[in-house]
Amino acid sequence: MSxxxxxxxxxxxxxxxxxxFGLLVVAGIGVYQIARxxxxxxxxxxxxxxxxxxxxxxxxxxxxxxIRTMRHVFxxxxxxxxxxxxxxxxxxxxxxxAAFDAYEPTIVDAEDRRRFEEVLSHFRRFEVAQAPVLxxxxxxxxxxxxxxxxxxxxxxxxxxxxxxxxxxxxxxLGQKGAxxxxxxxxxxxxxxxxxxxxxxxAAILIGAWMIRHLMGQLGGEPAYAAEIANKMAAxxxxxxxxxxxxxxxxxAAMHRILSTLKxxxxxxxxxxxxxxxxxxxxxxxxxxxxxxxxxxAHSINELVKAHIAVKMRVVEVVSRYAVGDLSVDMDRLPGxxxxxxxxxxGVKASLExxxxxxxELVEAAVAGDFKARGDAERFQHEFREMVEGLNRLMDISxxxxxxxxxxxxxxxxxxxxxxxxxxxxxxxxxxxxxxxxTVARLREVVGQIMDSTEEIDRAAKEIAxxxxxxxxxxxxxxxxxxxxxxxxxxxxxxxKQNAENARLANDLAQSSNASVARGGDLVRRVVSTxxxxxxxxxxxxxxxxxxxxxxxxxxILALNAAVEAARAGEQGRGFAVVAGExxxxxxxxxxxxxxIKDLIAESVNRIDEGATLVNEAGTAIEEVVTSSTQVATLVxxxxxxxxxxxxxxxxxxQAIGQMDEMTQQNAALVxxxxxxxxxxxxQTNGLVRSMNLFQLGAGSDTQxxxxxxxxxxxxxxxxxxxxxxxxxxxxxRPKTAQAAxxxxxxxxx
Numbered sequence: 001m002s003x004x005x006x007x008x009x010x011x012x013x014x015x016x017x018x019x020x021f022g023l024l025v026v027a028g029i030g031v032y033q034i035a036r037x038x039x040x041x042x043x044x045x046x047x048x049x050x051x052x053x054x055x056x057x058x059x060x061x062x063x064x065x066x067i068r069t070m071r072h073v074f075x076x077x078x079x080x081x082x083x084x085x086x087x088x089x090x091x092x093x094x095x096x097x098a099a100f101d102a103y104e105p106t107i108v109d110a111e112d113r114r115r116f117e118e119v120l121s122h123f124r125r126f127e128v129a130q131a132p133v134l135x136x137x138x139x140x141x142x143x144x145x146x147x148x149x150x151x152x153x154x155x156x157x158x159x160x161x162x163x164x165x166x167x168x169x170x171x172x173l174g175q176k177g178a179x180x181x182x183x184x185x186x187x188x189x190x191x192x193x194x195x196x197x198x199x200x201x202a203a204i205l206i207g208a209w210m211i212r213h214l215m216g217q218l219g220g221e222p223a224y225a226a227e228i229a230n231k232m233a234a235x236x237x238x239x240x241x242x243x244x245x246x247x248x249x250x251x252a253a254m255h256r257i258l259s260t261l262k263x264x265x266x267x268x269x270x271x272x273x274x275x276x277x278x279x280x281x282x283x284x285x286x287x288x289x290x291x292x293x294x295x296x297a298h299s300i301n302e303l304v305k306a307h308i309a310v311k312m313r314v315v316e317v318v319s320r321y322a323v324g325d326l327s328v329d330m331d332r333l334p335g336x337x338x339x340x341x342x343x344x345x346g347v348k349a350s351l352e353x354x355x356x357x358x359x360e361l362v363e364a365a366v367a368g369d370f371k372a373r374g375d376a377e378r379f380q381h382e383f384r385e386m387v388e389g390l391n392r393l394m395d396i397s398x399x400x401x402x403x404x405x406x407x408x409x410x411x412x413x414x415x416x417x418x419x420x421x422x423x424x425x426x427x428x429x430x431x432x433x434x435x436x437x438t439v440a441r442l443r444e445v446v447g448q449i450m451d452s453t454e455e456i457d458r459a460a461k462e463i464a465x466x467x468x469x470x471x472x473x474x475x476x477x478x479x480x481x482x483x484x485x486x487x488x489x490x491x492x493x494x495x496k497q498n499a500e501n502a503r504l505a506n507d508l509a510q511s512s513n514a515s516v517a518r519g520g521d522l523v524r525r526v527v528s529t530x531x532x533x534x535x536x537x538x539x540x541x542x543x544x545x546x547x548x549x550x551x552x553x554x555x556i557l558a559l560n561a562a563v564e565a566a567r568a569g570e571q572g573r574g575f576a577v578v579a580g581e582x583x584x585x586x587x588x589x590x591x592x593x594x595x596i597k598d599l600i601a602e603s604v605n606r607i608d609e610g611a612t613l614v615n616e617a618g619t620a621i622e623e624v625v626t627s628s629t630q631v632a633t634l635v636x637x638x639x640x641x642x643x644x645x646x647x648x649x650x651x652x653x654q655a656i657g658q659m660d661e662m663t664q665q666n667a668a669l670v671x672x673x674x675x676x677x678x679x680x681x682x683q684t685n686g687l688v689r690s691m692n693l694f695q696l697g698a699g700s701d702t703q704x705x706x707x708x709x710x711x712x713x714x715x716x717x718x719x720x721x722x723x724x725x726x727x728x729x730x731x732x733r734p735k736t737a738q739a740a741x742x743x744x745x746x747x748x749x
Contacts (some may be wrong), residue, residue: 069089220251314330
């Protein structure tokens with residue numbers, strides 16, 4: 001899997017894994033090296049100091065045993081004194097054995113073991129040389145005992161020399177431990193600094209790469225993308241710039257949506273323009289679009305075809321009615337279109353009724369029955385006046401049949417220019433007046449037919465314009481809603497996953513920070529332990545100082561004893577020898593105490609250096625804690641950016657809600673267009689009723705006028721929205737309505 005194809009979750013996981021690995025490496029190395037520093041720095045306390053203490057106890061025990069042996073040979077006279085010295089020698093031997101036992105656990109290597117065995121071997125020779133001296137002294141053979149004492153004293157000096165060499169070796173071990181601690185300190189600082197730096201660098205590089213790649217997927221700032229989406233949702237098809245060569249980002253996809261919408265709107269506008277020019281067979285080129293846009297274009301074309309087909313069928317039927325052919329019925333249309341069928345059927349019924357009245361009167365007149373009358377109460381408006389006129393015509397037919405016959409013949413031909421000429425009196429005068437009035441009234445009816453035709457034409461044009469506007473808005477909103485919803489669904493899924501991964505990264509960073517903090521606490525505890533070790537070393541130095549003082553006082557006492565022995569002369573010679581040995585022993589003890597004191601001081605210095613190293617390690621751990629806190633802050637900022645992206649998604653959702661509201665408004669406009677169609681039906685009813693006056697003739701100028709003005713101008717009809725909308729109640733059609741009233745209703749609509 002390439003880095004480019006990784007998801008946001010995988011990238012965040014990689015970032016957290018890199019940081020966690022770096023922190024674990026730093027923590028692991030820190031714990032391991034701290035343990036090594038502690039072991040090296042504490043070597044003097046665990047090994048060197050106990051070893052030197054045991055060796056010091058060994059020297060003190062050996063000196064005590066030499067002094068007791070000297071007193072046994074040179075001082076003791078009575079059996080009680082000899083027994084007391086024997087008990088002291090036995091106690092010294094126990095102390096020496098305890099010193100050997102105390103040193104043995106501090107042995108660290110083969111060389112240490114070899115030297116220990118060498119000292120133990122010299123001690124065995126020391127004991128072997130001591131036994132003959134004590135045996136001779138117990139036998140009261142003092143001369144022999146003094147002779148044997150010389151070889152015993154040489155063995156003691158050799159043993160002390162070996163012990164001093166052993167002390168120097170242990171001092172060297174302590175110095176080596178301090179040097180090891182310094183080396184570990186240097187390596188630890190370098191390794192921890194390098195690992196922490198590499199971890200921080202990796203986190204920065206991965207974070208910068210992730211930010212750059214996310215911005216590449218969006219194509220720009222999330223706020224800018226939300227602004228463009230809101231404008232598109234509001235119907236503002238404003239062009240915007242994208243990065244050169246960008247074909248895969250969200251903004252690039254929105255730019256392609258914008259281009260498709262503009263092309264679709266342009267095609268729809270061209271379709272409307274062609275229909276305005278009378279090219280009603282013009283259609284939106286479906287092959288220019290794909291997917292849902294092609295389906296929308298096809299649906300609009302089919303809708304326009306259906307509306308044009310219905311209108312042309314209405315024109316055909318009305319044209320047949322205009323020439324008096326009432327044998328044609330309007331097709332049975334479904335749904336709301338059934339209102340058109342109902343209206344045309346009403347027109348036909350009215351024409352047939354009026355025509356029936358006329359036929360009855362004509363048949364009566366043909367039969368010579370001029371008393372017959374038409375039922376004018378069955379009709380309204382012009383049809384009623386026509387029947388009443390026929391009744392009046394029947395009244396005067398018996399006195400002016402010839403003239404009336406001529407006028408009726410002219411009327412049957414549609415010639416309204418004919419009049420009854422001449423000067424008639426009485427009944428014929430009234431017949432002349434009524435006949436001429438009938439002709440004038442027919443002219444008025446024809447004028448009203450022309451007015452109605454103009455109203456119908458104007459109403460049809462306005463309905464077509466309203467439907468055109470509705471079609472444009474509906475298809476624009478539908479396409480915008482479709483594409484925007486798809487894009488927003490993908491963006492919403494990405495941002496939610498991004499927010500969840502950022503939250504997990506923040507939790508892991510906080511957990512890592514807590515682990516490093518615990519490491520810092522451990523270092524502080526190590527520092528506290530080193531401080532206690534320093535205090536213990538200082539107390540040991542104080543004890544050595546006391547031992548040094550005791551040795552000095554012993555030396556003074558031995559000096560005083562030697563002076564007193566010199567004063568005693570020959571009797572004090574043996575005591576002088578003992579005082580000299582005691583003074584020599586005190587001087588060696590002082591020397592050993594001074595060496596041990598120097599060693600302890602050096603050990604304290606080494607421990608101070610170890611404490612300093614541990615403090616520096618603690619400082620390094622604190623720096624790691626600071627770096628971990630910075631990483632946690634960076635992850636928190638990433639989480640905050642994810643929340644801002646979620647806010648942008650909510651704004652896009654609001655824009656989609658606005659688009660839905662506009663779609664509802666378009667649905668209401670469809671219902672208003674239906675109401676306008678009903679008004680058009682009423683105008684058509686008046687037109688057909690007026691044209692019924694001329695159904696018995698053909699070829700007149702008035703019929704040509706009716707045919708020409710009745711032909712509607714076909715315009716595109718809008719595509720109905722696919723969602724269900726609330727039905728708007730149709731307007732109640734009044735039983736009596738003049739042309740002026742219909743015009744007022746249209747203006748109100």
